[in-house]
Amino acid sequence: MKKFAIVFGKQKTSLQKRAVEELSAMIAEYTHEYPLSFAYENGKDLSDYKCIYIGTKASNPYIRAHSKDILSKEEEYVIRVANNVAVI
Numbered sequence: 001m002k003k004f005a006i007v008f009g010k011q012k013t014s015l016q017k018r019a020v021e022e023l024s025a026m027i028a029e030y031t032h033e034y035p036l037s038f039a040y041e042n043g044k045d046l047s048d049y050k051c052i053y054i055g056t057k058a059s060n061p062y063i064r065a066h067s068k069d070i071l072s073k074e075e076e077y078v079i080r081v082a083n084n085v086a087v088i
Helices: 014-031 061-065
Strands: 003-008 036-039 049-054 080-082 085-087
Touching: 003 014, 014 049
Parallel strands: 003 036, 003 049, 049 085
Antiparallel strands: 080 085
16 A cells, blocks of 8 residues: 655745644544655655645645646635545
8 A cells, every 4th residue: 555645845834834744643643654744856756655745836846837737716725636646
């Protein structure tokens, strides 16, 4: 079974760091193990993980690169899960 990984962009504020911590705790509650957590790196092979990308277009390059597929409005909140990838 693939492990979960939280992939964040730039964590500039304590709120962004806290979001990763809270999400990690929620996942651990259901899976009984903490997910890996690391900053997005372009080209990094993440095929061994069920990835959860967290952030904004400004803070996470993955979300920025896929924003046309994920976001339909200029400013909005989205939770999308498809093909073992989640975007928050």
